[in-house]
């Protein structure tokens with residue numbers, strides 16, 4: 001089940017993130033930051049256990065960033081990551097954002113949802129503020145990917161199908 005995160009789940013969310021922050025797969029988030037932005041986070045819950053999380057930052061006009069996508073390794077390849085990203089895209093649509101973007105190593109997952117690779121330089125400068133906290137900031141090897149949301153707003157969001 002995918003649902004919005006609750007404040008008391010901030011620590012469980014951080015524990016999931018911590019599995020991947022050391023090698024830089026996802027950005028470290030202090031507990032206070034997760035708590036302050038708990039409304040951005042979704043969780044995937046199985047048997048009352050949080051097995052995945054993802055957040056959507058919508059602080060910029062027109063843009064929605066998918067971030068902190070993490071799945072418990074015991075639950076990989078069951079479509080949970082895909083389901084979380086889909087839900088984030090739906091949120092971005094509901095908030096009227098024009099473009100969803102992500103900086104990621106999980107290129108195939110996002111490609112299957114219709115995201116396409118773009119040059120990092122095409123993303124607005126204002127998004128790079130967070131990179132200050134990243135261990136890869138000097139040699140960023142993440143892939144920037146975008147999904148235009150305007151065409152989805154005009155159609156049924158259910159058309160966000162896996163494109164294979």
Ligand SMILES: CC(C)(COP(=O)(O)OP(=O)(O)OC[C@H]1O[C@@H](n2cnc3c(N)ncnc32)[C@H](O)[C@@H]1OP(=O)(O)O)[C@@H](O)C(=O)NCCC(=O)NCCS
Pocket residue numbers: 020025026067068069070071072075076077078079080081082083102103104105106108109110112
């Ligand atoms: C990347 C990650 C989120 C994928 O989560 P998941 O729930 O296993 O993903 P899904 O089951 O929805 O996979 C969807 C597709 O993504 C691709 N994919 C997922 N994991 C993959 C892997 N390890 N290697 C290659 N392709 C992969 C596959 O094409 C997969 O489809 P398939 O299973 O039908 O072949 C998870 O492995 C993870 O938490 N990784 C560490 C943190 C990270 O890199 N997060 C992304 C930051 S944006």
